[in-house]
Amino acid sequence: MKILQPGGDKRSAADRFHAHNDALFGRRKELQARIASLRALVDADKSDVTSEAALRCAERELDDLTYEIMTANYGLVRRYVATFTSRSTGHSEDFESAGKVGLLWAISSYDPDRGPFASWAFKPIQREVLRAVRDADHPNLNLGDFEKRPIILAAKQAFLEEFGADAVLDHVDIARRAGVTTAQARRVLDPPRLDSLQASVGSQNEDIISLEERLADLSMSLEDEVLLSSQLRAMIDLGWPTLDVRERYVLTRRFGLDDMPEQSLRVIGEQIGLSREGVRQIQQKALAKLSGPIANAS
Template sequence: MDIVQPAGDGCSAADEFRTRNNALFGRRKELLERIGALRARIDANAADMLCELALRRAERELENLTHEIMVANYGLVRRYVAMFTARSTEHNEDFESAGKVGLLWAISSYDPARGPFASWAFKPIQREVLRAVRDADHPNLNLGDFEKRPAILAAEQAFLEESEPDARLDYTDIARRAGVTEAQVRRVLDAPRLDSLQAPAGTQDGDAVPWEDRLADPSLSLEDEVLRRFHLGTVVAEGLPALEPRERYVLTRRFGLDGEPEQSLRAIGEQLGLSREGVRQIQQKALTKLNEPIADAV
C-alpha cells in the first residue's frame, strides 16, 4: 500500500507508516484482551447470550483488523519474495502466498515493544517463502540443506575459480569455505534428480497414468488422523476456538464444519485473496495445532 507523505509536516513516510502500524497493533492487542476476557467468562459459565454475541462481534472485528494489517504490510511480502527468489518464475504466485502465511505468523506474534514490524516479520516470511521455493524447485533437498545451498554454491564457485580447469571438486574444501559439513555439500551438489509423480507412466493397454495414482499411501494423512481420533462435535467445541480466526475459517469452509457444503482450496483462496497453495498451508498449520492436543489425549 502506498503511503503519501503529508506536505509540510516534516514527517517522513517511514515514520508515518510506523506510527500507523503501531496504532493498528495497539488496537489488535486490545481486541485480543477483550476476546480473552469474554472467553474466560463463557468457560466459567458466567456469560449470557449478550456476552456470546459480543465475543463473535469481537472475533469478526479482529479478523477484519488482521486483514487491514496484512494489506498495510503486504509490501514486505513482495520485497522479501523478490529478495529470496528469482524475479521471474512460474511459481511467483505460490511464493507470495507462502509469504502471506509468514506475514500472518508475524502478525499473530508481534508486539510493538519488540521493535519495527518489518524486522520482526523478516524471519517468518523468509521461512515460509524458502520452504515454498524448496518444494517447487528443489523437492529432493531437505529444508536444512536447502537453506545452506546458496553458501555451498558460492563456495563451489570460489573453489572452481581458484583451481585448474580440470580439477575435481574438493568437498572438504568447499565445506570449509561454506561453513557446513562435507555430507551437506555432497547432498546439495550431488542431489539426485527426482522425476515428477505427475509424469504419466504407460500401461499395457496404452493408457498413461500418473505415478501418484499408482502408488498407495500406507500412512494416514494428517486430515484423516484428526477426523479418525475425534468426533466432529469435539473438534468444533474444543479444537476450533483455539485457532486463529483465519485458520478457523479455512477449516470450517474446507470440511463443512458449520453444516454447509465443503469447499475446495481454490474456492476458499478466492474468498481470502490467496492462492490454492496459500490456503493449503493455512489448513495444514491449523490441523497441526488440532493434532497436538489430540496426541496427548489419546
C-alpha cells in the first residue's frame, strides 16, 4: 500500500485545481474564437438565422463560463481582502466587490500562455481593492501616495524609535528612509483635510461665521442678494453633496472657501500629488456638477 507523504493530498489538490483552471481558460479561448468568427459573419451581412442563433448561444456560454472561472478563483480576492478587513471594519463587502472587478478584468485579459492565472490576477485585484480601501479610509490621498503609505508609516515608526516618541517629524528624513519624495511623505503624514462648507470658523476672539455667510456680498442689491442666496442654498443642499472629497477640497482651496487665501492650481496639485492640469480637470468637473442645481434655483 502506498503511503502518502504529509502534504501530498494538498499538492495533488493544487495540481488538480490548476489543471481545471487551465481547461476552463482553454474553453474560453475557443469560445472567443468561435464568437469572433460568427460576429464577423453578422457584421458582413453574411449570416443566417442559424449562425445568428449560434452567436447568441456562444455568447451566453461565454458568460456562464466566465462566471464559473470567477467562482473558481474567488479565493484570490478573499485572501487579498483579508489583509485589510481587520483595519477597516464594515468595509469588507465593498473591498470584495472591488476585488471582483479586478478579477473580471484579469479573466478578460488573461492568456494561458502568460503563466499561472493567480500571478496574472494579482495586480488587477490589488489595484481595485487598494482603490476601494483608499476611498473608504483615506479619501484625501491619491492612489500613488496610498500605495506608498505602509512604507512611509514604517519609516515614521523607525524615526520615532530612534529619536523618541515626542520628536518633531522630519519629513526629509522619513522620505529618505522610505525611498519616496519629501512631498509624498508630507502628504501621507499630514493629509489635507476638508472642512464642511457650513463649518464654523474663527478663533475665540473672532466672530464665528459659516462659509455660507462669508460668501455674502453686502454691497449687492436686495434682488441680487436673494438670487445669490437661492443659488448658494442650491449649491449647498443639492450640488455640494454630489462632489467627492477631492472635488470639494479643490474648490475649497481654489476659491478660498475655508477662509484661507485662494491657491493656484499648481500649489493645490503639489498638496494632493497631481499635475496642474489634473487639478484643473477636477475643478471643471466639480463646477459642472454644481451648475445643475444652481441653474434650477435661478
